[in-house]
Amino acid sequence: MDIEAAKTGSNVAVLLSLSGGFLDAFTYIAHGRVFANSMTGNIVLLAVNLATGDWQQASRHISPIVGFACGVLAAHLLQLMTPRWVRHPAIVSLMFEIVFLGTASLRGLPEFWLIPGISFVATLQTMFFTHSGKVSYTSVVTTGNLRRCIQLFFESLIPGRDRARLHDAVVLGSISLSFALGAVMGGLTTRRLHDAALCVPAAFLLAALLDICRRR
Incomplete structure (x- = not known):
């Protein structure tokens, strides 16, 4: 069964991307150089560490991959339950992510739960918010957004000017820039606040949720 994704405005996409970039920087800096969102990065680093015999560091990259897989499963189950009691699974997943990050910033969580937990909620975000x-677009990695942005930019100019494609290129460019800006903010804030820095992406997500509810 396909996931029913939420279509939102560019404001929400930017806020979600700010959070996505922030969380990758947070886990990389504060929790053993693993990525919250980029499974490509985790798999590459896992392989490199295995090749060099660094078993301890290699094991750190397993938990976010497990969290990612559980997030995909949870998104599927939420979608299956939609006709009964979950009318808007995208909003439910976003609320859960806000509560999880807010709780982790205030009370702290053991790394055993924190890293896969962040990967889990970030995966829910990218499964439900896709347009x-x-x-x-995707709000938790930027490679595809950046590739599509550049592609649309050139298509909007060659062979003739296409305003629709140029508009889409600008949207994806803004999302890519937001991801990078979120990573910068995550790097600066995490060094000062450590786990308490998670209140920042929680605030981004809360703003996105309020914008969605206002438009509905």
């Missing part, structure tokens, strides 16, 4: 208007 800004008609433009598809």
Whole structure:
């Protein structure tokens, strides 16, 4: 069964991408150089550490991958339950992510639960929030957004000017820039606040949730 994704405006996409970039920087700096969102990065680093015999560091990259897999499963189960009691699974997943990050920032969580937990909620986010208007994007990694942005930019100019494609390129460019800005903020804030820094992405997500509710 396909996931029913939420289509939102560019404001929400930017806020979600700020959070996505922040969380990757947070886990990399504060928790053993693992990525919250980028499973490609985790798999590459896992392989490199295994190749060099660094078993302890290699094991750190397993838990976010497990959290990612559980997030995909949870998104599927939420979708299956939609007709009964979960009318808007995307909003439910976003509320859960806000509560999880807010709790982790205030009370702290053992790393055993924190890293896969962040990967889990971030995966829910990327499973349910996939479109800004008609433009598809992902809020937790930026490679695809950046590639599509550059592609649309050139397509909007060659062979002739296409305003629709140029608009979509600008949207994806803004999302990519937001991810990078979120990572910068995550790097600066995490060094000062450590786990308490998670209140920042929680605030981004809360703002996104309020914007979604206001538009509904």
